[in-house]
Amino acid sequence: MSVTADATAVIETAGLRKVYRTRAGRRVVAVDDLDLVVPAGGVHGFLGPNGSGKTTTIRxxxxxxxxxxxxxxxxGETVPARLPxxxxxxxAVVxxxxxxxxxxxxxxxxxxxxxxxxxSTAVDAALEQVGLDTRDRDRYGGYSLGMRQRLAIAATLLKQPELLILDEPTNGLDPAGIRDIRDMIRGLGESGVTVLLSSHILAEVQQVCHSVSIIGNGHLLASGPVADLVGDNTLSVVRVYVADPDAATGILEAAGYHVARAGDHLDVEGAQHPEDITRALADRGHYVRALMPVRGDLESVFLQLTRDVTLGGASGPLPGDLDDTEDTDDGDHHGEDRR
Amino acid sequence: MRLLAVELDRYRSRRAVAMLVLVATLLTVLLAATALWDTRPVSWAERARAEAQLQQALDDPQLQEDVDDCRDNPEAFFGPGTTSEQCADFLVPRLENFVPRATLDLGKVVHGRGTALIVIVTSLLVIAGATFVGADFTTGSMSNQLLFVPRRTTVWAAKGLAVLLSGLVVAAVLVVGFWAVLSLVADARGISTPDRVLWDVRWTALRGIVIAACGGLGGYAVTVVLRRTVGTVALLFAYVVGGEALVFALPFQRAGEWSLANNALAWIHDGARVFDDNLPCRPGLAGCQRSYELSLGHGAAYLGGVLLLALLVSWLVFSRRDVA
Known part of the structure; x- marks a missing residue:
């Protein structure tokens, strides 16, 4: 598969593959046949479990x-050949x-x-923008993690970029710092800068991003506007409050619903029409006290899509175990591991 | 040029580099000071004592007997080629044999402390070149730099050039400073130095500056491959301890031609005599001679070849390898 230059896309990849070799000689597939398109403008989330290939793709x-x-x-320029x-x-912060x-x-x-x-005035401006202008002459080694993160973001702003790639930019920041950076990212996105935001904080991504790409095992699992993804992938869950949850569970399961008991209420999956639940219970003499659809969020979509992926990177080697001598042999993939 | 200026700034701003330059400066001062102290003028009392001892030696009747015996058969005394006229020169003591210290002789310093200075400055510049780029890799700032200047060959060349130019300046200041102080003191003490020795000093100093700066560049090149300062230092240590011994243990004639140390000495001193037990015996003044001369050209070709190879591998690795 080849990339065709898309005038509206800032980042495009096609059939992207990266194989690392561990020091023990084991080959690890970090990215496998990844097709990614990031449209121009706005904030694009880049999500995936640990070891799914996000950082490798960015690198x-x-x-x-x-x-x-x-x-x-x-x-639209082929990289790395035209990278300069x-x-x-x-x-970018990688x-x-x-x-x-x-x-x-x-x-x-x-x-x-x-x-x-x-x-140097641009340096002054960048330092001021991230709130480091009063500590700019301190040694970097003495900075807190949050200050280091701010300095990294300041570095990305030096070039007044049209594309900003941020890999976990709020790591180590305090709540006020997280809000500041989030506002800054949102503002940059609204000002026409394309931001690719790789983050584990799904609520943050949902608040800031216009669109997302979710990868797992080095593959693209889903991509599109956040609202569409959440809408397309949310299970039809309805929360039902009844006087006798045990009896109601039996009735609804008999009617073909998947029911999960959660405290004093039931979460009913597969109900496209909530009135059917009301009717099924009323027909058996059980009346609903309250009923509400449960709204889907990015987290549930993410977990659903990456359900089969081992979270926490336990299946892959730690970065320190990797020898970054890449393997260029694409013919034989037997015995490869995935990160 | 902007990138080169930045790399020069980065080099001189590194604390480890500054420490190494400081150490090199202190050792240079120490070498010059000890050279001057060890050749300080003798006092009147020391001179009087030496003259008395000389007179006592000249008055010894055994001396005249030895001179006469030598004149009868000079080759039995000092080997083939000795003439009877040389007997008095070799046997009759002079005042300098009895004074407690030699006078400052730049010709001798060249082959003593002058060589030590070059070895010290070269070693420290190798480590400076290594730590300059090693820190870029260990702190991860190399990847940051490549995000601003993605042309890897440009970055590699600018860093290498910065190491070379900085090394030239540091080595020139230290080596020229060392010889300038010694020359001034020699003048002040009324010691005249033959032009031949002055030329030797100048050329040795120049070759010393070149080898020291190129050593720094070599340290840089190797560290780009190993990505760890400690890796380069360990490699150097392993070579100094094991590599040289291995070269001399090889059961081949003229194996010493492949010794880094021999070639470095041949470069610094415009040729070096290498002793080799594997060579056949050749009669000489001091008996059996098993040695050969390693030329300046050989040293230059060997060292230049090693440096070019290191640079080529370094550039290839830096151009192609992933940067964390």
Whole structure:
């Protein structure tokens, strides 16, 4: 499969594959045949369990890792070949912030900015934007995790990017910091910047993102606007309050519903029409005290889609176990493991 | 050029690099100070004592007998080729044989502390080059840098050039400073140095500066491959301890031609004599000679080849390998 340049897409991948080799010689498939499209503008969530290939995909897009197979485009340009032509338009934080601990926050940003001719006033502005302007001359090694995260975000803002790729940007931030960053991401998205937000905090993604892509086992599982995904994938669950939950359970199961007892109420799946539940119970002399549809959320969609994926990365090696010498042999995949 | 300026700034701003340069400076000062102290002018009392001892030696009747015997058969005394005219030169003591210290002789310093200085500066610049890029990998800041300048060859070249240029400046300041101080003191002490020795000093210093800066570049190149400063230091240590011993243990004639140390000495000193037990015996003044000369050209070709190979591997690895 090949990528065809989509004028409205900022990121496109097709058939993307990455195989790592562990130090023990074991091959681990991190990304497998991934087709991803991120439309221009707005905030796009990038979700997946630990080890599902999110960070590896981001690293390949940014030229930090080589793909074994597949095609990638940023702003319609094939990468990594044309990466230098588009990189000025991309800001990114990959995994945890990475700066020189003995340099100050300001010095770290200056060293990144100067090769591109970015003026020091831009450094000042970026530091102020993330609230680090009063601690900019402190050593980075003495920064808290939240401050490091802010500095990483400040670095991405130096280039005034059209595409911002953020990998867990609120890690280590306090609640006020999380809100600030969330507002900033939302504001950037509304101002026309495309933001690819990789996050584990699904509620945060649902609040901020216009669209999402969910991956598991290195594959794309679902992609589209958040509202559509939640609507398409939410189970029809109706919460029912009755005087005798045990008797009501028997009646509804006999009527073909899947019923889960939860405290003083029942969660009934498979009810497309709630009035059918009312009727079935009333016909047997049980009257509903309250009935409400349960709204789906991104978390339930995510868990549903990734149900078969081992959460927590237990099936894959830790990053430290990986030898980043990539395997370019695509012919034989026997004996491969998945992360 | 902007990237090179940034890399130069990054190099000189690294605390570890600053510490290594400080250590190199202190050791240079120490070497110069000990060279000057060990050759400080003798006092009047020391000179008087030496003159008395000289006179006592000259008055010894055994001395004249030895000189006469030597003149009768000079080759029996000092080996083939010795003439009777040389007997007095070799046997009659002079004042300098009795003074407690030699005078400052730049020609001797070149082959002593001058060489030690080059070895020290080179070693420290190797570690500086290694830690400069090793820290980029261990802190992860290399990936950050590549997000701003994705052309890997450009980044690799700018860093390498920064290491080379910085190494040239550091080595030049230390080596030239060392010789400038010694020359000034020699002048102040009224010691005249022959032009031949001055040329030797200048060329040795220049070659020392080049090898020190290239050593830093080599440390950088190896660390790009290993991605750990400690890996490069361990490799150097393993080579110094085991590699050189292995070269000399090889049962081949002229195996020493492959020794890094021999070639470095041949480069620094415009040739080096290598002793090799595997060579057939060749009669000489001091009996059986088992040695050969390693030329400056050989040293240059060997060291240049090793450096180019390291740079090539370094560039290939940096261009292709994933960066965490």
């Amino acid at each position: 390949m897009l940014l030229g930090l890792a080589r793909a074994n197979r597949g095609e990638m485009r940023l702003f 032509a588009v990189m000025d338009r991309v800001g 995994e945890e912030p990475k700066f020189v601990p003995t340099f100050s926050g300001r010095k770290n940003l200056q060293l990144l900015a100067r090769p591109l001719g970015i003026p």
